[in-house]
Structures are given as C-alpha cells and as structure tokens.
Amino acid sequence: MTVRVAEAHAAEEILRVTNAAYQVEKFFIDTGRLDRQRLGELLWKGVFLVTDGMDGCLQHPSGFTLSLMIPAGLKQRVHDLLGPRGYLDRPQDLALYEYDGGVDKHAPDLVAFPRSTAEVAALVKLAQEFGVPFVGRGAGTGLSGGAIPREGGLMIAFARMNRILELDLENERAVVQPGVVNLDITLAVEGSGYFFAPDPSSQRACTIGGNVAENAGGPHTLAYGVTTNHVLGLELVLPDGTVVETGGKASDLPGYDLTGLLTGSEGTMVLVTKVIVRLMRKPETVKTILAIYESNEDAGRTVAEITARAITPVAVEMLDGVMLRMVEEATHAGYPMDAAAVLLIELEGIREAVEEQVEQVRQACTVSGAREFRVARTAGERDLLWKGRKNAFGAVGRVSPTYYVQDGVVPRTQIAPTLHFIGEVALKYGLTISNIFHAGDGNMHPIILFDARKPGDMAKARAAGAEILTWCIDAGGSITGEHGVGMEKSELMAKMFPPETLEAILKLKMLFDPNARLNPGKVLPTGRGCLEIRQAPLSAGSAVY
Numbered sequence: 001m002t003v004r005v006a007e008a009h010a011a012e013e014i015l016r017v018t019n020a021a022y023q024v025e026k027f028f029i030d031t032g033r034l035d036r037q038r039l040g041e042l043l044w045k046g047v048f049l050v051t052d053g054m055d056g057c058l059q060h061p062s063g064f065t066l067s068l069m070i071p072a073g074l075k076q077r078v079h080d081l082l083g084p085r086g087y088l089d090r091p092q093d094l095a096l097y098e099y100d101g102g103v104d105k106h107a108p109d110l111v112a113f114p115r116s117t118a119e120v121a122a123l124v125k126l127a128q129e130f131g132v133p134f135v136g137r138g139a140g141t142g143l144s145g146g147a148i149p150r151e152g153g154l155m156i157a158f159a160r161m162n163r164i165l166e167l168d169l170e171n172e173r174a175v176v177q178p179g180v181v182n183l184d185i186t187l188a189v190e191g192s193g194y195f196f197a198p199d200p201s202s203q204r205a206c207t208i209g210g211n212v213a214e215n216a217g218g219p220h221t222l223a224y225g226v227t228t229n230h231v232l233g234l235e236l237v238l239p240d241g242t243v244v245e246t247g248g249k250a251s252d253l254p255g256y257d258l259t260g261l262l263t264g265s266e267g268t269m270v271l272v273t274k275v276i277v278r279l280m281r282k283p284e285t286v287k288t289i290l291a292i293y294e295s296n297e298d299a300g301r302t303v304a305e306i307t308a309r310a311i312t313p314v315a316v317e318m319l320d321g322v323m324l325r326m327v328e329e330a331t332h333a334g335y336p337m338d339a340a341a342v343l344l345i346e347l348e349g350i351r352e353a354v355e356e357q358v359e360q361v362r363q364a365c366t367v368s369g370a371r372e373f374r375v376a377r378t379a380g381e382r383d384l385l386w387k388g389r390k391n392a393f394g395a396v397g398r399v400s401p402t403y404y405v406q407d408g409v410v411p412r413t414q415i416a417p418t419l420h421f422i423g424e425v426a427l428k429y430g431l432t433i434s435n436i437f438h439a440g441d442g443n444m445h446p447i448i449l450f451d452a453r454k455p456g457d458m459a460k461a462r463a464a465g466a467e468i469l470t471w472c473i474d475a476g477g478s479i480t481g482e483h484g485v486g487m488e489k490s491e492l493m494a495k496m497f498p499p500e501t502l503e504a505i506l507k508l509k510m511l512f513d514p515n516a517r518l519n520p521g522k523v524l525p526t527g528r529g530c531l532e533i534r535q536a537p538l539s540a541g542s543a544v545y
C-alpha cells in the first residue's frame with residue numbers, strides 16, 4: 001500500500017496502515033537543519049524519513065524512495081515460503097535492485113529468490129492476493145529499464161534457478177532454467193563441437209530468461225537470427241499463477257505460436273521458468289577481418305557493398321574512432337588508435353567457400369576506401385579482437401562516469417547518413433557520442449557520454465537520445481533492435497505506431513495480465529509523457545497516486 005504523506009506527523013498513520021511492516025521512527029526532522037552524522041546512523045539502521053510534501057513514499061535523503069507497497073502479511077507469507085534467506089527487504093539490499101544497465105531507477109520493496117517453478121507460481125499468487133505489482137529479474141544487464149520495478153512491489157529474481165536441466169546433443173537441444181547465464185550454455189557444449197548462437201555482448205552475465213524476455217540479439221545474429229530463432233519451447237507462469245508449457249523439442253508444433261509471441265514480451269505478459277533452446281554445430285572454418293577506415297561514412301558504405309555481393313557474413317560490427325581509442329586503451333586488443341572507424345567482419349563455413357568470400361570482402365572494403373585490411377592469423381588474435389568489442393561498454397565506463405546506450409535501427413543504406421546526423425546531435429548538445437554497433441543489421445548503438453552529477457546533463461542526454469531515435473523512425477527504422485522498449489522508450493512507441501496498433505498491443509497484454517500487475521509501466525506509453533494511450537491503472541488500493 002502506498003501512503004500519501006502530507007504532514008510530518010503522518011508517521012503515525014504510516015505505522016497504522018503498514019502494520020509496522022517497516023521500522024518507522026516517530027520523529028520529525030526539519031530537512032533544512034539536519035545533523036548529517038545522526039542522519040547517516042539512522043539510515044544505516046534502516047530508518048527512513050517522512051518528509052513533508054512527499055507523494056506516496058518515505059524518502060531517503062539520498063534520493064532513494066521507499067513506497068510502502070509490501071503489507072506485513074505478504075512479507076510473512078514470503079518468509080514462510082522461501083525461508084529467511086529466500087528474500088531481501090532491507091533498504092540497503094533493495095538499493096542493489098533499483099537499476100539495470102540503463103539510466104532509470106526505482107527500488108523494489110521486496111526481492112524474492114525462488115528455486116523452483118512451484119515457488120514462482122506461489123509468489124505470483126501471493127502478489128495477486130495482496131494486490132501488489134511484481135516484476136521478473138535476470139542479471140539486470142537490460143538497457144531499457146525492463147527489470148526496474150517502476151511502481152515498486154515484489155521483484156522475483158531468477159538467480160537461484162540457474163541449472164542446465166538437459167543437454168540432448170543428438171537432437172541439438174538443451175533445456176535450461178531462466179537464470180542460466182547465456183555463455184554457460186556454449187561452455188557446456190563447445191567441447192562436443194556445439195554452441196548456442198545468440199551472443200549478446202553481455203553474454204558473460206546476462207541470463208536466458210532476460211534474453212527470452214528481450215528477444216536478445218548479438219554480433220552473430222546477423223546470420224543466425226535473434227533469440228526467438230533459437231527458442232523452441234517455454235515453461236511459463238501466467239500472471240494468475242497458472243503454469244503453462246508452450247512449444248517443445250520438435251521444430252513445428254500445431255496451434256498458435258505462443259513461444260514466438262511471448263519471446264520478446266519484455267517480462268510484461270508471463271514469467272519464464274524453463275527454456276528449450278536449439279544448439280548449433282560449430283563451423284569448420286572461421287575468418288575474422290579487421291578493416292580500417294579514415295572516415296565513418298566509408299565504413300558505413302562498405303556494409304552495403306558487401307551485401308550487394310550476396311555475401312552474408314556472420315557478423316559485421318562497426319566501432320568509430322572515439323570508441324576505438326577507449327577500447328584499445330582498456331583492452332590492448334590491437335585496434336588502431338588513429339583511425340576514424342573499423343569494421344570487424346566475420347565469415348564462417350566450409351574452408352574453400354570462406355577463403356573465396358574473404359577475397360570478395362577485401363574488394364568491397366577496398367572499393368569503399370578502407371586504408372587497411374587485416375585477417376586474424378590465429379584463434380588468439382581473433383579472441384582478442386572480440387574481447388575488445390565485447391568489453392566496449394566497460395571501456396566507456398573508464399572514461400565517462402555515466403553513459404546512455406541507444407538502440408536505434410535503420411536500413412543498411414541509411415547507416416552513413418545516420419552517423420552524420422548523430423555527429424550533428426553531439427555538436428548541438430555539446431556531448432560526446434561514440435558509436436559501436438551491429439552494422440550488418442543496421443542496429444546502431446550511439447553511446448552518449450555524460451555526467452549525471454552535472455545539473456542538466458541527464459536531460460541533455462535524454463533529449464539527444466530521443467532525437468536520434470526519432471531520426472531512426474523517420475529513416476524507416478525502429479526505436480529498438482534488441483534492447484527492448486522497457487520504460488525508457490515507452491513514450492516513443494506513439495511515434496512508432498498508430499493508436500490502433502498500440503491498442504491491439506494493450507489488448508494482448510491485458511489478455512494475459514488483466515490486473516496490469518506484471519511489470520507495469522513498460523512497453524506502452526504510460527501517459528506520463530504527452531501520449532494518449534495509457535496502460536490500464538493498477539487496481540484500487542495498490543495504485544501509486
């Protein structure tokens with residue numbers, strides 16, 4: 001339940017409505033005359049301040065807010081279900097779950113760690129019984145605020161459901177729990193000559209549950225497709241607690257493709273408790289190429305040149321000059337420090353075919369103005385180049401205190417003009433914007449460097465991001481290629497789709513989640529911006545005012 005606190009003495013009221021679920025000390029501090037040391041001590045003990053003028057929450061002076069969403073009865077039932085080590089509810093612990101890889105924040109009121117599907121179903125039923133919102137969480141690497149509990153409430157974290165249940169190499173299938181880390185599937189089978197194709201750059205940390213929810217992509221999805229192309233079946237918990245299975249190990253099953261519908265539903269329609277994935281055989285030969293350029297536009301044009309020759313590399317990644325320098329300083333992977341851009345191109349297949357394609361790609365790069373064309377000579381060289389690419393965000397983190405990753409998509413032919421436009425936006429806002437992206441898919445990731453501690457910088461970064469994504473829509477593209485809409489881009493959905501389409505999406509969501517308790521405030525415009533379609537309100541009693 002959320003309490004509107006208008007007066008300091010409302011602490012009395014809070015104690016009454018929460019059944020003292022939280023420790024609320026009855027005192028009033030004039031925030032203008034705080035003894036910071038005393039305040040620090042109180043906060044460390046988990047004491048929150050009730051401040052005048054706060055809407056619906058107790059406020060931590062650091063900016064952290066605690067909405068009183070978990071009734072004492074619910075907490076007791078979670079305790080009975082999972083035991084004392086099965087959940088977290090201390091403010092200092094909850095603070096670790098208030099963010100993901102994006103820029104938005106909101107803390108949950110309780111984080112539960114189920115170990116089985118039955119426990120997930122029981123938690124969901126409890127959330128419904130007590131009328132609180134709930135959200136699933138994998139590793140929290142999402143880049144659109146998908147796992148942020150926008151309205152507080154119960155977070156169901158899948159960290160303890162992290163077992164590979166079955167490896168069926170003969171049929172090229174694996175059955176895994178949602179908390180399994182993406183790379184761990186490949187590590188489990190690579191000795192037998194197999195791999196799991198979807199390879200987000202975050203694959204050392206992100207989970208399959210999160211990949212399914214976001215329909216994650218990665219450098220190699222240019223040829224292999226995204227997560228949905230590798231998920232054959234799901235076990236799900238519906239928002240009323242019912243457990244359902246979709247798909248299976250076989251390739252084509254009758255009926256509606258619920259597995260396809262729910263892969264990419266961004267954790268807003270169901271919770272995933274088991275995933276059947278496709279395994280692939282490793283190719284005979286892999287060649288990794290580094291093409292180096294004096295201009296961004298030349299690198300952009302190369303992508304169209306390669307595809308015009310009817311070659312589909314398994315990966316075509318682009319890094320611009322700013323990114324190259326950050327990556328090289330952090331990883332010493334062998335990237336040139338003085339270039340304007342590079343393309344990292346990978347070809348796979350039968351030896352003879354790959355060797356022929358390397359020559360065709362060489363021509364495409366040369367025609368487009370590449371100054372240098374290198375083919376990695378050893379597996380070690382190849383791994384180093386990929387290490388640089390996949391650790392790029394970490395490299396940015398060494399240089400800038402905060403960054404904002406965009407995920408726009410444009411037709412391949414629009415890459416060069418889009419890079420030019422991004423340069424103009426950077427100048428307009430006085431911000432550094434660096435580019436690293438899946439060029440083969442036209443999936444651009446401009447990274448806006450800013451300092452969230454500087455007043456106005458966050459607003460500038462958001463405005464710059466919105467301008468870039470609006471350009472992508474106008475260029476015939478999209479506001480997201482793989483990171484999802486989440487809470488970050490929900491208002492932009494009204495620029496992307498007509499009201500009838502948004503209405504249809506809403507109807508689908510409500511079919512699964514009629515009380516709008518699962519991950520509220522995501523994907524569709526909330527009406528907090530200027531848009532017309534709003535998500536259905538939470539039921540009375542659980543709404544944030």
Ligand SMILES: Cc1cc2nc3c(=O)[nH]c(=O)nc-3n(C[C@H](O)[C@H](O)[C@H](O)COP(=O)(O)OP(=O)(O)OC[C@H]3O[C@@H](n4cnc5c(N)ncnc54)[C@H](O)[C@@H]3O)c2cc1C
Pocket residue numbers: 100101135136137138139140141142143145146147148158178199200201202205206207208209210211212213214215216217218219266267268270271272273393394482483519
């Ligand atoms: C450095 C870095 C690089 C990245 N590179 C890529 C990339 O190349 N390609 C790409 O696609 N993404 C990339 N991402 C984004 C992110 O890693 C992916 O979106 C990933 O799929 C999120 O997985 P997660 O386990 O961290 O999910 P979380 O962030 O925890 O959650 C993401 C969404 O999934 C939902 N969810 C989680 N588990 C479940 C479940 N069991 N059932 C239902 N819903 C669930 C959450 O509610 C949320 O809506 C990158 C992120 C970082 C930080």
